[in-house]
Amino acid sequence: xNDTPYANFLAIREDKDADGNPICVMNPGDTAFAREGVMHxxxxxxxxxxxxxxxxxxxxxxxxxxxxxxxxTISITVDYLRPGKMTANRAIGKIVKLGARVANLxxxxxxxxxxxxxxxxxxxxxxxx
Amino acid sequence: xxxMTLLGESPDLDAALKIFLSxxxxxALGLTDAAYGPGWIQYRLPWRAELAATGASRLIDPSAIxxxxxxxxxxxxxxxxxxxxxxxxxxxxxxxxxxxxxxADIIGRGECYAITPDYAFMRGIAHEGDPxxxxxxxxxxxxxxxxxxx
Numbered sequence: 001x002n003d004t005p006y007a008n009f010l011a012i013r014e015d016k017d018a019d020g021n022p023i024c025v026m027n028p029g030d031t032a033f034a035r036e037g038v039m040h041x042x043x044x045x046x047x048x049x050x051x052x053x054x055x056x057x058x059x060x061x062x063x064x065x066x067x068x069x070x071x072x073t074i075s076i077t078v079d080y081l082r083p084g085k086m087t088a089n090r091a092i093g094k095i096v097k098l099g100a101r102v103a104n105l106x107x108x109x110x111x112x113x114x115x116x117x118x119x120x121x122x123x124x125x126x127x128x129x
Numbered sequence: 130x131x132x133m134t135l136l137g138e139s140p141d142l143d144a145a146l147k148i149f150l151s152x153x154x155x156x157a158l159g160l161t162d163a164a165y166g167p168g169w170i171q172y173r174l175p176w177r178a179e180l181a182a183t184g185a186s187r188l189i190d191p192s193a194i195x196x197x198x199x200x201x202x203x204x205x206x207x208x209x210x211x212x213x214x215x216x217x218x219x220x221x222x223x224x225x226x227x228x229x230x231x232x233a234d235i236i237g238r239g240e241c242y243a244i245t246p247d248y249a250f251m252r253g254i255a256h257e258g259d260p261x262x263x264x265x266x267x268x269x270x271x272x273x274x275x276x277x278x279x
Contacts, residue, residue, distance in 0.1 A: 003183050003184045003185070004182070004183060004184075005178060005179050005180065005181045005182075005183070005184055005190075006179070006180055006181060006182055006190035006192060006193055007190075009157070009179050009180065030153060030157060031153075031154060031157035032153070032154055032157075033152070033153030033154055034152075034153055034154060035152075035153070039154075040153060040154035040155070040196065040199075041196075041199050041218045041221065042154060042158075042192065042193075042195055042196025042197075042199045042200065043154050043196070045192055045195045045196070045199070045221070045223075046190070046192035046193075046195070046196070049191065049192050049195075050192075072191075072225070072228075073191045073225055074224070074225060075222060075223065075224045075225065076191075076195065076222065076223055077220060077221070077222040078218075078220065078221050078222075079219070079220045080217065080218050080219060080220065080221075
């Protein structure tokens with residue numbers, strides 16, 4: 001990704017899934033490590049937040065916004081369902097509502113099987129047009 | 130490599146925090162200046178360009194503040210009870226109250242304000258030096274770790 005130092009620091013990059021939906025992919029290294037084989041909860045939150053932001057910026061572009069709106073996180077709540085492994089993982093944000101000033105999302109992250117997420121998040125994002 | 134066991138074998142919280150802050154994500158963030166009291170722990174996250182949300186902004190990424198707060202809360206059961214017990218995170222919420230000051234170090238302080246044999250409840254704030262003017266607020270639930278009966 002361009003000009004996103006913290007995402008680069010954690011090896012998080014924007015991508016698309018097979019259906020063209022915006023996702024984020026992470027290849028966790030030492031900077032995301034917590035303990036043997038397990039990612040740090042904060043690094044997991046960063047992946048979920050990045051996927052949510054990617055979903056919102058993608059949706060705003062698709063809606064034909066001329067200027068590039070600023071998208072910021074108002075709040076995030078992460079549920080840790082199982083340990084996040086230190087292997088390649090992915091996250092996708094689903095927009096529940098895209099409003100004029102706020103977007104509400106649910107995001108999930110998984111290692112191998114999208115039906116077995118290791119973490120989910122409820123994300124509230126602010127939009128400044 | 131840090132493990133739950135290694136932390137548990139630490140003679141005291143000071144030694145455990147040294148291990149905790151010298152490992153993986155916490156070390157990469159540069160968390161430092163550990164301080165603690167009854168039920169609370171605090172660290173400083175020094176500003177550096179690598180932690181910025183965007184290159185131009187000099188604003189620390191919100192997820193780095195999340196990590197600071199998560200780490201600050203993680204060991205507070207020890208600070209409250211005086212003994213090690215692993216309590217992994219069940220859920221964790223951060224409210225971003227305003228943009229952080231550009232290029233500023235962030236202080237994160239976590240507190241264990243309630244505990245049962247099964248669950249612990251934490252809350253905390255992040256600020257640039259004035260706790261009365263927080264940049265973020267957190268709360269979360271943690272669950273005690275138990276070996277499964279085989």
